[in-house]
Amino acid sequence: MTDLAAQDTDTTLRAILRDVLGLSAERAAALESDTGLFGAMPELDSMAVAGLLTEMEDRFDIVIDDDEVDGEMLETYGNLLAFAADKRAAATGA
Amino acid sequence: MVAWPCPGPGGVTDELAIAFDASRAARLLIVPPLFEEMNRTRRMLVETMRRLDRLGIDSFLPDLPGCNESTQRFEAQSLYSWRAAMAQAAKHFGATHALAMRGGALVFPVALPGWVLEPVKGATILRQMVRARTIAAREAGWSEDSAELLEAGRTEGLELAGYHVGAAMIAGLESARPEDEGQREIRQSDLGGGALWLRSEPGESAEQADALARLIADGIDA
Incomplete structure (x- = not known):
């Protein structure tokens, strides 16, 4: 994956989290690799996670299977970003 | 809030609707998103209705049977029953136009001119x-x-x-x-900001309600 594509994945993922969680631009920009998500953000319940995944599928043009969704993937912003980057790379064959 | 008679699996019952009704010529039926998205967008839709009222347009937001104040059983509902209910609401209120949002585009009366906002399968x-x-x-x-x-x-x-x-x-x-017969499609980007139906906690946006009301008012005048 190129730096440009990685940057784009990061920007888009922050935008999705901002929309789903209603975060301010400042809070979305302040997400770090080790910022906790599922379990750490009270707004992120199972319904919100489902919305988040559906939105990721839509905007990244990927398909996320049931068995790919686990606690680790959703644990931190860094893990979710790595997951999105891998899926995008696989989808485009890069 | 006003009541309207609605056919259902168990016969005709009274359902409720939020209404801004001053017997004006332009009368908009709003068919909300389905399930959880309905709750998340209710405030925005009601804010849009207030603005439409100020712009001289009557509007009606009926409950889908089984939802909100409805006494009908949710379990007995189907897209068919919701479609029949929205057609009846359109008739009862004398709607001249319709706005269907998200899943509402699956059940709105397609014969009315109007808009579909980010329709979803x-x-x-x-x-x-x-x-x-x-x-x-x-x-x-x-x-x-x-x-x-x-x-x-x-x-x-x-x-x-x-x-x-x-x-x-x-x-x-x-x-x-989503069905449409020439209704205009409105995208979230036309309203600006983040989509409120995605929001895990219900939110509102004065700017989005302004933009939506303006789009509809301009369309009705055109």
Whole structure:
């Protein structure tokens, strides 16, 4: 994956989290690799996670299977970003 | 709030609607998004109605049978019953135009001119609700399979996002696509900002309500 594509994945993922969680631009920009998500953000319940995944599928043009969704993937912003980057790379064959 | 007579699986019942009615010529029926998205967008839709009122347009936001104040059983509902209900509401209120939002585009009266706002396929709505259920199950320490849940849901119905969704509703959602017959499509980007139906906590946006009311008022004048 190129730096440009990685940057784009990061920007888009922050935008999705901002929309789903209603975060301010400042809070979305302040997400770090080790910022906790599922379990750490009270707004992120199972319904919100489902919305988040559906939105990721839509905007990244990927398909996320049931068995790919686990606690680790959703644990931190860094893990979710790595997951999105891998899926995008696989989808485009890069 | 006003009451309107609505046909249902158990006969005609009174349903409620939020109404801004001053017997004006332009009368807009608003068909809300379905399930959880309905709650998330209600404030924005009501704010839009207030603005339309100031712009000289009457508007009506009926409850879908089984939702909000409705006394009908949710489990007995289907896309067919919601379509019949919205057609009846349009007739009762003498609607001249319709605005359908998200899943509302699956059940609005297509014969009315108007708008569909970010229409969504039934299968997408269903997939997201089933996914929320499998994630909640995993969190609680057991495992559920989406495909198996749907298989069972087609005959017995399913508990989804706090709703008991009947088998007929599941079957309807699996194949339903947004219908439109020349209604104008409004995208979220036309309203600016983030989509409120995605928001895990209900939100509101004065700017988005302004933009939506303006689009509709301009369209009715045109």
